[in-house]
Amino acid sequence: MRFKDAFEHVENYVIETRRELHRLAEPSDQEKNTFAFIIEEIKKLGFSYEIVEEFTVVAKLQTVRNGKTVALRADIDGLPVKENKHNLKRERTCISNRPDASHMCGHDAHVAMLLASMKVLKEIQDELVGTYYFCFEQGEELGRRKGVTAILNYLDEQCIDTVWAIHVYNKLKAGKICVDAGPRMAGVAGAMVKVIGKGGHGSRPDLSKNPVFVAANIVVNLAGVFENKIDANETVTLGITTIEGGGTMNVFSDEAKILGTFRFFNEEEGNKAVTAFKSVCEHTAAMYGCSVEFDERTRVLGRPIKTDAKCSQFAKQVLPSFIDSSCLASCVPWLASESFSTYARTYPSIFAFLGIKNDEKGAGAEHHSEFFDIDEDALLVGVKATVGYAISYAAKK
Template structure:
């Protein structure tokens, strides 16, 4: 098989799907039309499929010969935001028709590439030794679909997994499958600091939670340099702060929330402990108290490319597309539910470049100017197909610490609640 040639032959099909999905975005756990499009395409291709309620869609391709099983995963949801009609340089090729939602992260491209890969694989089943499971995950941005679709996959069983994320700052035509940590674990926090309110003319008679928070925040920025291992990345960010209603009133309370992100679990543990220690000390200094609405708890959930699988992926890309396509890229400090899959299945999360200075693509993800370079789509399709074939044919042993708990028990341990649909 000339995988890249087949991907180029399927390019019109893939681009057509991408444009259709881009024009009709649906936010997490509301992807009714998107799910129907995927089911219709799988059915047209003769691929057995099932809808996982509040989870996504699963399709199954049986190879002509028995063997292992691999999961190929894509996410399908959009973001609740309005898209700009232009990219960084010129008008976009296709724009959302809904001002309330937009595919400004690339999930429409992920879905289109997986359907393109499915088309090639089902038309070339004679090249498959084993089974391919296609997993289209709902609600990735809100963590809504992962529990139910992962539960079904664990029930079905698989030997490995592959996923793709289009990457806005990697050049088109390049793909990163570096081994090791690729995306961060995350700990969220929501905190309320309580002081003593009073009139702005007599701050000495009050205990200001604003002053307490300000000092805490400044100290938090320095904590990475003074208290944590500098060789293991970690980031802290405050996303919301709320306090007070009037300029001349020192408020009683201040609430803030944010995230801690880390590539190494031990750094996450240290970061959460230092966060709490620092908060206790600053509240004591300012005669304030605090309580957690959400306490920062480190979870061992970073996206990690298993070394053997990463080696298979690198060779697959070189074989299918070319030696110069493989691109080394540092870990991304964003987070992804793909880490949950990797607790049960060893595999690779690939970054596929979409940056083109000439075309104006390359705006950051979740940015209104974000756009995919459509020329990147065949690269993702070819890499997916070749990795699936090569993984299934590989006889190498993968020493991988698979999670032994049920998905339900694992979610409890990770302090993560499964999505519950609203009662109508």
């Protein structure tokens, strides 16, 4: 098979494509220019495609020989984060054209690797079997699932045998790839509540019911409750990111808000955490004569991502034919969350981590940080692994 030559032909393409996408960064569900770029590349590569949502598209490669049906997925959105022109060590190779948006999670790399994989598969199309779908998903960071829902509705009619996706990962050495089975990323639940009190003059707290004070006490009380309510053998994190209330130093406000999320690998424990959160909020507020209203997102919003054990075993068997066996690595699950959990619940799936950490190049900052950057030399490993798994699974007996 000619895939080795095809990989050489695509090395510069994947890097240059990633840089162009990085410059085009747009927030979730605003990916107009990014989407236009993807559509243009799909056309250049000669694939048929269907737009299934405003900025979500699925391309298709149908070979002439029977085989399995494989779906490959990439998320396309950026973040509303202003990136620093430097990474952890030096000036970036490229920077976003927009000061209010950037690819500080690596989705530009995901799209570039999928397009490059399409380019390789097209070059060796006459040697392939099966059917391939290439899914470009909008709005992953937003968590509203518009893109993923549209893709899954489309794939539901295609008899998909497996789905593959890669996420670049800052904790893994550049060029390493992890296809381990089991939990890979965490489930997520919202922790969002409005505390309703009674406003008044800052000089007379006795005539008011201060919701800011109540919100502060809720946060303090949560720590002790978690120790008693959550299984000590399980990991559930609570990230309170915002307390909002008032705006003037001598006026008690009528309301205050607490915003945050839970992350977990065991959905039962995630539900217990939400229940405990609601109980603390209600009882603490009642102590001070206040009440609470919960945002409808104070519930489990996304389940953990789990790589299928048989898919993982198969990948570990076949990938050494496409990448150096030393590239295969293991790493602990990641407590961030991702919409791929929906694919993984529907189809036998792999959610791979591709290492992009390189201290000499300044790559390895936390995802969503202004200093986040990737080692672009790792991208070809991601392309090889994607193509390797796809064509091997399509030919699987």
